[in-house]
Amino acid sequence: MTIRTFFKNVFFQEILKALKLTFKHSFVKEVTLQYPHQKLQLPDAHRGALGLLYYDDGVERCVGCDLCQAACPSHCIRVVSGEDQENGVLRRFATEFYIDMTKCVFCGFCVEACPVNALGMTKLYEYSTANKRSLIFDKPRLYEVGKNYYNDAKAYLVAHNQEKADESAEAWRYRFPSFTKQ
Amino acid sequence: MAESQLLEEKKSLPLLRTEELLVNMGPQHPSTHGVLKVVLTLEGERIIKSEPVLGFLHRGVEKLAETITYHQFIPHTDRLDYVCAMYNNFAYVRAVEKLLALKVPDRAEYLRTIIAEVQRIIGHLFWLGSQALDIGAMTVFFYTFRERELLLDIFDDLCGARLTTSWYRIGGVERDFTPKIIDDIYKFVADFPSKIDEYDTLLVNNRIWLARTKGIAYISAEDAVSFGLSGPTLRGSGVDYDLRKVAPYGAYDKVEWKVPLGKNGDTYDRYYIRMEEMRESTKIIKQCLDQLPEGPYLAYEPKVVIPAKDRVFTDMESMIYQFRLFTNGFNAPPGDIYCGTEAHKGELGFYIVSRGGGKPYRLKIRAPSFIHLGAFDHMAKGYMIADIVTIFGTYDIVMGECDR
Ligand code: SF4
Ligand code: SF4
Numbered sequence: 102m103t104i105r106t107f108f109k110n111v112f113f114q115e116i117l118k119a120l121k122l123t124f125k126h127s128f129v130k131e132v133t134l135q136y137p138h139q140k141l142q143l144p145d146a147h148r149g150a151l152g153l154l155y156y157d158d159g160v161e162r163c164v165g166c167d168l169c170q171a172a173c174p175s176h177c178i179r180v181v182s183g184e185d186q187e188n189g190v191l192r193r194f195a196t197e198f199y200i201d202m203t204k205c206v207f208c209g210f211c212v213e214a215c216p217v218n219a220l221g222m223t224k225l226y227e228y229s230t231a232n233k234r235s236l237i238f239d240k241p242r243l244y245e246v247g248k249n250y251y252n253d254a255k256a257y258l259v260a261h262n263q264e265k266a267d268e269s270a271e272a273w274r275y276r277f278p279s280f281t282k283q
Numbered sequence: 284m285a286e287s288q289l290l291e292e293k294k295s296l297p298l299l300r301t302e303e304l305l306v307n308m309g310p311q312h313p314s315t316h317g318v319l320k321v322v323l324t325l326e327g328e329r330i331i332k333s334e335p336v337l338g339f340l341h342r343g344v345e346k347l348a349e350t351i352t353y354h355q356f357i358p359h360t361d362r363l364d365y366v367c368a369m370y371n372n373f374a375y376v377r378a379v380e381k382l383l384a385l386k387v388p389d390r391a392e393y394l395r396t397i398i399a400e401v402q403r404i405i406g407h408l409f410w411l412g413s414q415a416l417d418i419g420a421m422t423v424f425f426y427t428f429r430e431r432e433l434l435l436d437i438f439d440d441l442c443g444a445r446l447t448t449s450w451y452r453i454g455g456v457e458r459d460f461t462p463k464i465i466d467d468i469y470k471f472v473a474d475f476p477s478k479i480d481e482y483d484t485l486l487v488n489n490r491i492w493l494a495r496t497k498g499i500a501y502i503s504a505e506d507a508v509s510f511g512l513s514g515p516t517l518r519g520s521g522v523d524y525d526l527r528k529v530a531p532y533g534a535y536d537k538v539e540w541k542v543p544l545g546k547n548g549d550t551y552d553r554y555y556i557r558m559e560e561m562r563e564s565t566k567i568i569k570q571c572l573d574q575l576p577e578g579p580y581l582a583y584e585p586k587v588v589i590p591a592k593d594r595v596f597t598d599m600e601s602m603i604y605q606f607r608l609f610t611n612g613f614n615a616p617p618g619d620i621y622c623g624t625e626a627h628k629g630e631l632g633f634y635i636v637s638r639g640g641g642k643p644y645r646l647k648i649r650a651p652s653f654i655h656l657g658a659f660d661h662m663a664k665g666y667m668i669a670d671i672v673t674i675f676g677t678y679d680i681v682m683g684e685c686d687r
Contacts, residue, residue: 115488122484123422132429146458148443172609174355208358208449214609216595216602222443261443261458263592 143224145256148207150225151200152247152254153240154218161244162219165195172214177204198240203233209261218264221247221254301326308671310339316413316675317682321659325668333663333671335656340686348646352612353379354453354589356646361447363648364684366409367627369402369438371684372451374624377532378633379453381622382615383587390578391455396533397468397571398441398450400564404475405434406627406679407557411482414554414676418495423485430471430478437467454588455581469572472565479561486554496550499670500662500677503548510658513651514629515556516678520548526625538570550677560627587613612641621649628652628679652678652685 108114134141143149154162165182183196212220223246230236238246247254258264309320318339324332344363348356360375361368373395380387387395412427435445441464442450442457450457486492502512504520517524525542527535543559545552582588585604594601615637623632629651636645655678663674 110490115490118488119422119485122481132432144440144443146441146443147439168606168609172355174351174358206358206361206447207444208447209443210355210358210609213589213592214605216605218592257443265593 145253145260147224147257148209148222149253150202150223150228150246150250151205151211151220151238151243152223152225152245152250153198153243154221154247154251154254155244161194162217163195163198163215164193164217164219166193166216168214168216169211169220172210174208174210175204175206177201178211195240198243200238200243202228202236202238212258212261212263218258222257223247223250223253225250225253303331306668310336316680317685319656319675319680319682319685321671323668323671328667328669330663330666330668330671333660335659337653337656337682338686340682342687344687345646345648348643350642352641353615353643354608354612356643357451357453358447358449361449362683363650363687364626364628364631364652364681365446366681367402367406368446368448369398369450370406370624370626370631372449373399374622374626374631375633376451376453377624378620378622378635379615382618382620382635382637383453383613385454385582385584385587387455388579388582389576390459391580391582393534393571393575394456394460394580395451396535396538397568397575398456399533400567400571401434401437401468403627404561404564405431407561408434410557410627410676410679411554414673414679415486415492417672417676418492420486420489420492423482426478426481426485430475433467433471437464437471440464440467452581452589454584455579457581459580460575465572465575468568472569472572475565476562479558483558493551495670495673496554498547499550499666500674501547501549502658502662506658506661507548510661511654512629512658513654514625514627515553515560516629516655518542518556519545519550519553521546526623526630530623532624534571534574535567537574538567540567550673553677614639614641615643623649626651628681628684629655631684648684648687650684650687652680652682653687655680656685 156162165180165184167180167182170176170178170180177200179197179199180195181197182193184191184193186192207222209222212218212222225246228236255264304325306323306325307320308323310318320336320339322334322336323330324334342362344359347359351359357372357375360371363371379385408427408431412424412431415421415423438448438450439445441460442448502510502516502520504522507517507520508522513524521544523542523544526532528542540563543556543563545556581591585601587608589608590598590601590604595605617637617639619634619636621632621634623630625631630649631651632649634645634647634649635643638644659674662677663671666674
């Protein structure tokens with residue numbers, strides 16, 4: 102053993118080196134967030150709770166085609182579709198719509214599948230509850246989420262190449278002939 | 284080595300009545316990385332037999348795959364090895380593409396390679412932090428998780444989720460890089476080598492950590508091969524086998540990089556390999572980003588690949604395919620294929636038997652963690668009971684993948 106390694110061993114040089122490093126770190130900027138007080142800025146692409154969307158003029162987008170139900174890998178969507186005839190114009194919609202949030206894996210496949218972009222994922226993530234039943238989102242709740250977080254859902258659709266941010270999105274809309282909301 | 288030592292010690296003992304002790308370790312032990320139980324037979328403090336008991340996290344994923352379409356199975360692969368979801372996605376979509384003989388666009392290959400390497404860094408960071416924590420070095424854990432967090436934020440930006448990513452698609456990827464993501468990755472890659480040196484400072488000189496890793500969980504090259512080990516666990520014994528080199532996929536053959544190899548086949552060598560792999564990964568990522576070609580990120584193959592949304596809106600045919608693909612899936616040709624991918628733990632393989640139709644007839648996952656546990660008894664024999672934590676840590680086991 103040379104003198105050098107002897108001193109290295111006696112003075113625990115490696116520990117001192119490591120301590121120097123950790124000491125330096127007490128002066129770097131903190132990277133943690135104090136969660137309930139500070140919140141993370143979520144990116145547009147974030148896959149949060151699902152919401153159903155309205156068109157700008159307040160018409161429900163969903164036409165009750167069931168494709169989201171078929172696409173869901175965890176089988177947590179249930180759609181009951183209906184149609185009615187108003188002034189001789191056929192209109193299709195979902196009479197009931199359930200998403201079981203306890204089973205949802207937030208994959209976004211339902212959004213990808215929807216042919217009218219009726220579903221959107223929002224940045225909502227704080228909806229924990231003591232009542233498990235209330236995690237089965239029904240149609241009014243989904244439309245409420247979609248309404249309150251419309252901008253998030255829109256940003257999500259744009260970020261995931263589901264919808265364009267420009268006017269052409271409006272042109273793609275499926276309109277039933279001469280149907281307007283009463 | 285360890286066994287002969289054990290015998291020597293046995294001989295020198297005075298004639299006392301000794302008996303073997305059976306200890307159950309786990310399934311709730313914090314260092315078993317999930318729910319693994321090991322039945323240890325001890326003689327004094329020496330392990331003479333260890334028997335892993337698996338299945339506490341069995342969810343029947345392979346069976347589940349038979350009931351849903353190929354495309355729908357992608358989110359389920361996230362939950363195999365929940366530390367490295369991207370790699371599972373990658374391995375799975377590669378297997379399906381091989382079954383379909385589908386060609387992926389160039390840009391998609393590069394994007395896939397970049398993200399796979401980012402995921403490899405995350406996996407190794409996670410391993411390093413938790414392994415050091417198991418041994419008692421807590422600081423490393425905080426430092427590695429700090430960097431891991433940066434990468435997970437990139438994932439969040441890219442696909443909308445940090446862990447359960449589902450970003451890979453059959454025929455490409457779900458979403459292209461935005462300029463912000465490219466910038467973030469460049470920035471990370473520039474900083475990261477200095478961070479690796481930090482971890483090195485904390486560990487490789489530390490004599491306690493060295494004493495607990497050098498010579499622990501030794502396996503010889505022949506044994507490693509015959510147990511079917513792969514990844515850093517195999518390369519630690521000096522066997523030069525990396526699927527990225529042996530059967531290149533993605534853009535791995537278009538960039539310069541080396542396969543780091545160990546000599547001694549112990550935990551320290553595996554540590555060394557993982558550190559070097561992180562350095563190599565940064566190089567791969569940097570080169571891929573520099574070379575990133577223009578072009579589509581998803582193949583245009585209407586019968587198989589889900590059509591782009593703007594086509595669905597404007598084109599009746601795409602709309603019909605959209606409905607067909609999401610309800611029945613594509614019609615896969617009958618046959619069976621195996622496709623292995625080098626994940627950060629080892630070779631992650633998917634074996635698919637198809638009898639035509641949209642669902643696999645049988646899907647088998649060759650999970651590296653599962654195969655590695657087969658060698659556990661062999662590698663743990665003769666060591667002290669305090670070393671068992673290191674021996675667990677040496678493979679980088681994730682039980683979600685092991686039990687499936
Ligand atoms: S996000 Fe995925 S799991 Fe959740 S409802 Fe949509 S398709 Fe189903
Ligand atoms: S949300 Fe979309 S996919 Fe689901 S039923 Fe409504 S229109 Fe069809």
